[in-house]
Amino acid sequence: MDGNGRWAGKRSLKRFLGHQxxxxxxxxxxxxxxxxxxxxxxxxxxxxxxNLRRPKSEVNFLMKLLRSYLVGNVKRMNDNNVRMEYIGxxxxxxxxxxxxxxxxxxxxxxxxxxxxxxxxxxxxxxEIVDAARSILTDLIAxxxxxxxxxxxxxxxxxxxxxxxxxxxxxxxxxxHMPDPDLVIRTSGEQRIxxxxxxxxxxxxxxxxxRLWPDFRGIxxxxxxQNYQKRERRFGGLGETFTxxxxxxxxxxxxxxxxxxxELTSKQLxxx
Ligand code: FPP
Numbered sequence: 217m218d219g220n221g222r223w224a225g226k227r228s229l230k231r232f233l234g235h236q237x238x239x240x241x242x243x244x245x246x247x248x249x250x251x252x253x254x255x256x257x258x259x260x261x262x263x264x265x266x267n268l269r270r271p272k273s274e275v276n277f278l279m280k281l282l283r284s285y286l287v288g289n290v291k292r293m294n295d296n297n298v299r300m301e302y303i304g305x306x307x308x309x310x311x312x313x314x315x316x317x318x319x320x321x322x323x324x325x326x327x328x329x330x331x332x333x334x335x336x337x338x339x340x341x342x343e344i345v346d347a348a349r350s351i352l353t354d355l356i357a358x359x360x361x362x363x364x365x366x367x368x369x370x371x372x373x374x375x376x377x378x379x380x381x382x383x384x385x386x387x388x389x390x391x392h393m394p395d396p397d398l399v400i401r402t403s404g405e406q407r408i409x410x411x412x413x414x415x416x417x418x419x420x421x422x423x424x425x426r427l428w429p430d431f432r433g434i435x436x437x438x439x440x441q442n443y444q445k446r447e448r449r450f451g452g453l454g455e456t457f458t459x460x461x462x463x464x465x466x467x468x469x470x471x472x473x474x475x476x477x478e479l480t481s482k483q484l485x486x487x
Contacts, residue, residue: 217238217241217242217259217260217261217402217428217431218401218402218403218405218427218428219234219402219403219426219427219428219429219430220234220235220237220238220427220428220429221234222234222403222427223237223238223427223428223429223430224237231274232274232277234429235274235277235278235281236281237429238428238429239281239285240429241428241429241430241431241432242259242261242285243285243289243292244432244433245257245431245432245433245435245436246293246296246298246330246332247292247296247298247433248432248433248434248436248437249330249332249433249436250296250297250298250329250330251296251433252437252440253329253330254330255330255331255394256330256331256333256393256394256396257330257331257332257333258303258332258333258334258335258390258393258396258412259332259333259334259335260335260338260409260411261278261282261334261335261336262278262282262304262334262335262336262337262338263335263337263338263339263409263410263411264304264305264337264338264339264342264410265339265409265410266278267308267337279309279310279313282313282316282317282334282336283312283313283316286300286316286317286319286320287316287320290319290320290323290324293320293324293327293332294323294324294327296329296330297327297328297329297330298324298327298329298330298331298332299321299324299325299326299327299328299329299330299331299332300320300321300323300324300331300332300334301321301331301332301333301334302317302321302333302334302335302336303333303334303335303336303338303343303389303390304335304336304337304338304339304343304389305337305338305339305342305346306336306337308337309336309337317336331393333390333393335411335412338389338411339410340410340411340412340413340414341410341413343388343389343414344384344388344413344414346387346389347384347387347388348384348387350387351379351383351384351387355369355370355378384414385414385415388414388415390412390415395415395416395417395418395419396412396415396416396419397419397420397443398419398420398421398422398439398440398443399411399412399416399419399420399421399422400422400423400424400436400439401421401422401423401424402424402426402427402428402431403425403426403427403428404423404424404425405423406423418448418450418451420443420446420448422439422442422443424439
């Protein structure tokens, strides 16, 4: 949800007002997501780095805004069948914020439509560290329960059976969710900023210059429409690429020879 500060700056307003306007966008976008039956929408609301590097006054304001957003919107979330969840180092947030967050997730837990996940005090690298710690903790507990050493436990099944991509995915904060199909980045930023690094390995990326406070449901639909025209290949050749297409390709050695001939003739050509 990038661009709140710039949105405010363009209007000679304080950054806080940009965040306030950004919170308005959240509800519009989430309601559109719910209307089109999007199963999951995850919003990067507050990163670990935001928490560490922004002035205390801005962090405090964001915490207040989050609480008032939750208190003010739980009814609308229930009306729209939206369930509220969170990812991040939630335990490090102020206790009154954690209480309101828990209240909102409990109050919407029975909804079966869109799951709105807020990434709060979230950093993807620290999520991977937390996953590794949790895998290790589980293994130590199991070894303890079986009365053997960790080394013995790993020798029984082999390390491959104990640690693979599925284990890591399952221990991330998003273990119960599918990987995202589409990442939307607002305000024209062309970087990932420590967001779901593991999960977005094959996600499509849509970058818009629109600042988050100007982002509405219609812009979500525009991004999804753009996504629907793409061909996802997951490292393969894609559905439209057949064996006949492969046979029709010019052999690589011939292509290489043509390139060398062309480059050499250019070098030798009179200027
Ligand atoms: C990035 O914009 C945005 C944030 C750090 C905060 C996002 C928070 C909200 C939209 C409101 C609170 C959230 C909820 C769910 C109610 P920026 O400040 O970095 O903008 P800039 O890049 O233009 O300076």
